[in-house]
Each structure stands twice: as structure tokens, then as C-alpha cells.
Amino acid sequence: MEPFDFIEMKFPAKADYVSVARLSTAGIANRIGFSYEDIEDLKIAISEAITNTVTHAYDGAEQGEVTIGFGIYEDRLEVMVADHGGSFNLKEIKGGIGPYKNTEPIENLREGGFGLFLINALMDKVEINSNHGVIVLMTKYLGETEVGFNDQISTTQ
Amino acid sequence: MNLDINVTNLNDKSTCAVAGEIDIYTAPKLKEAILPLTKQKGQLVEVDLENVSYMDSTGLGVFISALKSTKENDSQLKLVNLQDRVLRLFNITGLNEIMDLNSTIHGGK
Numbered sequence: 001m002e003p004f005d006f007i008e009m010k011f012p013a014k015a016d017y018v019s020v021a022r023l024s025t026a027g028i029a030n031r032i033g034f035s036y037e038d039i040e041d042l043k044i045a046i047s048e049a050i051t052n053t054v055t056h057a058y059d060g061a062e063q064g065e066v067t068i069g070f071g072i073y074e075d076r077l078e079v080m081v082a083d084h085g086g087s088f089n090l091k092e093i094k095g096g097i098g099p100y101k102n103t104e105p106i107e108n109l110r111e112g113g114f115g116l117f118l119i120n121a122l123m124d125k126v127e128i129n130s131n132h133g134v135i136v137l138m139t140k141y142l143g144e145t146e147v148g149f150n151d152q153i154s155t156t157q
Numbered sequence: 158m159n160l161d162i163n164v165t166n167l168n169d170k171s172t173c174a175v176a177g178e179i180d181i182y183t184a185p186k187l188k189e190a191i192l193p194l195t196k197q198k199g200q201l202v203e204v205d206l207e208n209v210s211y212m213d214s215t216g217l218g219v220f221i222s223a224l225k226s227t228k229e230n231d232s233q234l235k236l237v238n239l240q241d242r243v244l245r246l247f248n249i250t251g252l253n254e255i256m257d258l259n260s261t262i263h264g265g266k
């Protein structure tokens with residue numbers, strides 16, 4: 001098995017701490033040597049994943065936790081965001097993603113729903129596992145620049 | 158991380174200078190500041206994002222609801238001085254097609 005370092009953090013699933021997780025992510029990504037642009041992408045992707053969890057925690061009115069795991073490899077960073085409470089509705093989330101099309105009337109614009117789309121656009125690989133709660137696993141490779149926005153999100157149910 | 162919002166009104170134009178990071182924690186505050194302004198008929202609401210260093214989909218959500226409100230209330234929404242990183246989010250999501258964006262200061266497209 002290829003060697004890697006692993007860092008795990010647990011936060012209350014509250015909006016208050018998303019910026020803290022974002023700062024930690026920037027610190028780790030900087031340590032690995034990601035470019036400024038990549039670090040900004042990572043910050044957004046991780047925030048979106050946590051935001052999904054937090055939004056759900058609020059809906060259920062229960063105080064959950066979000067666990068973030070960073071797998072630090074020589075050529076990439078893997079970030080795992082797990083909500084260990086209930087699970088958010090995957091179908092609903094995946095059904096609502098995608099860029100805005102100019103032909104849609106403004107009334108149909110989604111106020112939420114860009115989260116998973118952005119994660120997919122900003123990371124190199126995105127996997128979602130919803131066996132026990134929901135785990136979003138995101139990978140970003142060192143030194144890769146752009147990845148197409150139409151890459152598939154793979155799902156394990 | 159906090160968000161500062163400074164609103165100045167001049168006749169039928171309101172300018173909101175926003176500074177800080179827009180995320181799930183600060184977005185409600187932004188929405189509270191901007192939405193009532195867009196409900197005034199004929200109002201031009203200009204949001205200055207020059208000092209916004211971070212924004213994610215929660216910020217996009219605020220601007221989408223503000224834009225909807227302008228259509229319902231016959232007002233106008235304009236976002237100015239977007240940093241490249243923030244502008245990029247509008248471009249990726251296609252929202253640049255329907256929002257009035259002006260990012261000349263930071264050399265955006």
C-alpha cells in the first residue's frame with residue numbers, strides 16, 4: 001500500500017465552524033505544495049461538502065458532527081467529509097446539480113443546489129458513499145490544472 | 158471570519174460595500190441586508206464585492222434570490238468589482254449570463 005499521512009478532524013455540524021475547516025484545509029494543502037489557485041478550489045469544495053452536512057443537521061434539528069479526513073499522498077490530497085448523523089437525500093441533491101442554462105426562466109433558478117456541482121467542477125475526482133450516513137470523497141492531484149465540468153460523479157449506494 | 162456590510166443610499170441607488178468571506182455562516186446576514194433593498198420599486202442595488210476574498214454557493218444563492226426579487230419588484234441588481242476567484246464561480250455556474258456583473262478593476266473577462 002502506498003504510504004500516506006492521515007489527518008482527521010471533527011467539528012460540530014454548525015455553520016460557525018465551516019471557515020475553521022476551510023482554514024485548516026488551506027494549511028494542509030499549502031504544506032503539500034498546491035498552487036494558490038488549487039488551494040482556493042479546495043477551500044470551496046470542502047466548504048460545499050460541509051455546508052451540505054450542516055444544512056441537513058439544521059433540518060433535522062439535531063446536533064450532529066462532521067468528520068473530515070485528509071489523506072496526504074505524494075501526488076494528491078484526498079479529502080473525506082462524513083456526516084455521521086442521518087443522510088441527506090442523494091437523489092434530491094444529484095437531481096438539482098448542473099450549470100444554469102440561459103433558456104431557463106429566472107423563476108426556476110435554484111437558490112441551493114450548486115454545491116455538489118461546484119465540488120465536481122473544482123476537484124479531480126468525486127465519489128459519494130451513502131451506506132452509513134453520507135461520505136463525500138474528493139481527490140485533487142498536485143500539478144493538474146483544469147478538469148472538465150462534465151466529469152461523472154460516481155455513487156455507491 | 159466575519160462579513161462587514163456597509164450600505165449607502167443616494168436617491169434611488171443603494172450601494173452595499175461587502176468585505177470578508179461569504180459562506181453558510183455569513184450568507185444570511187448578506188441576504189438580510191440586500192433583499193429589503195431590492196423590494197423598493199425602481200431601486201438600483203449595487204453590491205461592491207471588491208473586498209470579498211472568499212465566496213461559495215451560499216453566496217450565489219443570496220444573489221439568485223436577490224435577482225428574483227428585482228424581477229418581482231421592478232428593481233435592479235448589479236454586482237461590481239468582483240475578484241477573479243469570485244467571478245470564476247459565476248462563470249462556472251453560468252450565472253454570469255443572467256447577472257449584471259462588472260469586474261473591470263480586477264481584470265476579469
